[in-house]
Amino acid sequence: MQSIRVTVQLENDKYTLRQVFKIVSKENLGSYSCSFGDEAKADFLLAGPQIGEVRDKPIVSYVGDSVVVKCKMDEKKPKPASWNWYKANGTDKEQIFYAAEPQKYEIKNHEWVTKLVVHKLTEGDSGFYYCEGVYAVSTTMGHVELKVITFLEPLKPFIAIIVEVIVLVAAILIYEKSQSKKNSAGGNETNADQTNTPTPGDNNGPEESSSTRQRKV
């Protein structure tokens, strides 16, 4: 820790200390503090801009599809000079070079936003991806998780629903068929009270009941 001792004169009933620091490299960043004997102390933290919004939920995509992984720096802060992308490999981070595999990766940088496009996804592409914004004196890192799933995943609930539909439709149609078989087998019984029987029921209503109904109308 470096220490600078400065003597200040009293001006307008105040002791004012103003110090200029040149921030040249990363070493100049950090914690600064000034103290006036035991009476006053102020702490400052000098740091490079940090990536604010980090997406906490994983980005999901399918095998064979392509996906866009995005990192954004707050537009109120200065924009990074350049961006780097890394893929987590165990505990290491491996940098993704655009030129090395142009079929697979595409990096699109635009001021405050960087986009990594990954094509022809495989399940091995799942994991954490790190975007690094590079400034003259500092870098900042954000991370996004990518999850690659096969189409079988949503297919399972889908098949379950299809099965349910088929079962219900079959049940309804079979029930109705059995009802109508029962009615026609039972001869021309009047089922006037059971209004939920299909057409044979109407057939059997004798003229009396249909005409009485008309009378009420």
Next chain:
Amino acid sequence: MNNHGPKAKSHSGEAEGPNGDWSWVLVGALFISTGLVFGLMRIMGIFFVEFVNYFEESSQSISWITSISLATQQFFSPVATALCNAYETRAVVMTGGFLSGLGLIAASQATCLVHLYLSMGVITGLGWALVFTPMMATVVANISQRRALALGLGLSSIGIFSFTLSPLFQLLVEMYTWRGALLIMGGLSLNIMVCGALIRPQWCSKALKKVDSKPRSSCATVLRRVSSYLELPVLLERPYLTYTATITIFNAGYFVPYVHLVALSRMTGFSEYQAAFIMSATGVTDILGRVTTGWFSDLGYFRTIHLLSLWVVLAGLFIILLPVSSLTGSYAALMAISLLYGFCSGALSSLVFAVMPMIVGVERVMGALGLLQLIESGAGLLGAPLSGLLKDMTGNYTVSFIVAGSFLIVGTLIMTTLPHYFSRTDPPPPHRVPHDVKDRGVHLELEHINNSPSDTSPKGAQ
């Protein structure tokens, strides 16, 4: 299928339609299928953010998907009802369920925007057309005793489904991305086929009534049959035209708050969450309005058509009051008026369908509703852009809301020109005279009864 003779007789005899347990099963089917049509339509918005990111298109081009599906659904309604008149309603609705599921499943494989327009827009819209109006007409025709309540219950699913499915699909999009979520949505839509299976084959068939004595199908015969399936003659009747004009004008103003209320709240200075909460709360009173007005209307103290006029006028009034209350800047005032608007708009939307059989008669409800959907769709398509235009011209929503509200009030004034509007009891609904000679005797008897003094006039839907 059994004898045509007795069945035709029972058709004309049972003017009220069979009541009882199975009708309420149909109401349940209407509940599920309407929820799966319009409820799903309302939550399509969840996918839009995903589509904008994935396809890198503007949100305006994405919003065309909903417009296409809604327009297709309304445009093909008469075709759907004509098919029901020609063939079995059950087959039509089940096909509709299949198509709507198919469209969404195809959409899950989309690689470009046009693919989405065709699958999620056209195919699903077509499926929905084959489902909604036929199911509505079936319930309207099958229930006479508590029709308004049945319709209110059946339509309440729109709000309930969109409310409950919204977080579910948000979760599905997170787990399976939009492709997986659309696939599952398609699967859910296939449940409409289950609803369709519940429609018993008895209520179809003008085809059966029409015992064509001319076996050769000349051009004229075919045209006549098609026009009768489409119920085109109903367009020539003044009551129907008046009613359709009324509903069309309602449509021009009715949707405006749903489209612009959030923007109005944001403009007044409320946060996103406050604005969204107003919409959710309005959705809840909408559901309440549908069910309670249905129950109240069936009690019979007032004619359904008078209640409809009341709710429409109130809704128009509240729409006009919305920007006025926002001028006060008070959140409570805006919320209160929105809740009242929600109640009235839910109330009127189920009564609109309940009144139809009194205008055209129960047998023609199917085709009449189909044509109505088509005609009113024009106003619906124009209404929201018109109010958007007015807002762009004047800089705020006051004028556009006032215009929307006045559409509703003007529509009510037109509705008062319906015949027998001011009488205390419902006039007897018109009866079609069938071509079948066998029925003529029965029908003459019926007409005689209908023309008798109003003391014996039907309590019907009252």
